[in-house]
Amino acid sequence: MKVIGFCLTLMLLITLQPAKERDLPDPQDVLRRMVEVERKIDFVGRRLVIGFGGRYNMIREEKVINKSPDRQRIEVLAPPEIAGSGLIRLGKREWHIPPKVKGSPSDLPPYRLGPPPAKLGRSQRELELMSHNYSMKISPGGRIVGRRTYLLEITPRHKGRPSRRIWVDVEKGLPLRMENYNSEGELRFLVVYTEISFPSEIEEKLFVPPKRGVRDEGRFRGPYSGGELSLKELRQKISFPILIPKYLPDGFEFQSAGLIRYRRREIAHLRYTDGLVLLSLFETRGGRPEGRRGMREREMERPIEILGVRCKLFYDGQLRILRWMERGINFTLIGDLGETDMIKVAESLIAQPGHS
């Protein structure tokens, strides 16, 4: 009898374990749901947003009021220097509320408080790329602010790429905690909800922008009207020949291009992605030796030589910027990628005919 009992228990345990795993949803489904969650549900929350910089740690506490599909209000609660500031999103329009700190410059530019609610439609290709270049794993994530979560881990299949860990609300699909790691595996960013509620109704008046002390985000777009072009369109519009990298890190592909016109200067912006990381290449004609610079900038940059060309490499603990100038063209490569990949991309540009 004891043997039978033992066998039955063993069988029960064996059958139960896969059943538990079967309960876990597909990671891609969780991700898809999460991407569009702000367009689908109403919530009011309080969250801590922390950036772990190379030199400074950046922290703020925010109150978020989200009304689907496109109403959002973010209020900064702390630190005191920027408390009272925030933004209101109403469809495609955005208003930034500057801090109320006495003595703040009146023309304070807005600072980022999170992206607008996303639509999955345009990101399908990115999702495909991401699942190809990153492994996605899901597991029970415990409780955050009293709510059950899944832990979604996105880890790179190639070296020198960042990774993410996201705790997603089981019932609502809202990311309650997110951790971003850089290409060296160091934690660079953390956002975590400390309070969350899902009220049945959120008052519309919360999204009415105050008349005074508020500026429309549109005013700050200024010259940055890169837009999204194909390579062919960019070549037709720009007045100098642009170079395309012959080498791209594994899993990367061309995403889009843009033409920025800034103070009579034409700047080509080529964007590449592996689904998660964005790699930018800027090319512009001309330039001049750098003028007066701060000590800190000098500390941040490192001169290197690639195929005999003098380059400068900036690194802030997350972003790498590689700059060089050759034959009158100023090249700048930006991405949160490992140094090796950045240098290989630069080599593929420098080695091209027409480029010494």
Added chain:
Amino acid sequence: MRCRDVRKKLSEFLDGELDERTRDEVQRHLAICGECSREYDEMIEAVSLVRNLPKLDPPEDMWSALKMELERVGRSKVTWGERLKGLMTPPLARHPVLASLILLIVAGTFVMMGWWMLTRSASDIPEIQLLSLYVQEHARYYSRQILPSDPFLGSEIVRELKTPAKVRGTGSSYELQTYISLYYEGE
């Protein structure tokens, strides 16, 4: 009410032109503030001094003289040419060469500035400004990725490049990216 506000209202207070509430406030302040009270006393003294000046009767022919003068001014018609001449007289009319030279310099400066604005080459943009523009553009497009970048992306570099001269709270660990013009564009 602060001293500064009270002192602005003393004259009206003295003339009895304040509303009841403000008058009470001023009165309360004067009762506790020695300096304002002193200023008020001096004001009263000056007013009473003026009020106590002896009254003088005007000379008998003053009114007829005034009337005659008014009639004379009314009769004289000044032409536009005369008015312009009046305006031109000192010092331009007296020194036409100097006037032309000044005019030439001012006009030349404007022309030169306009020419410089139109013809200055793209290379006049400081490299630091370009680099911060690149970082901002990169961050803007990163924010449109399926998993957007964190909101602090690039802020440290931009902060290093664009540290403003006068930032309240500089040095605080909280100062963060407050003054960084990174933003998102609505879809």
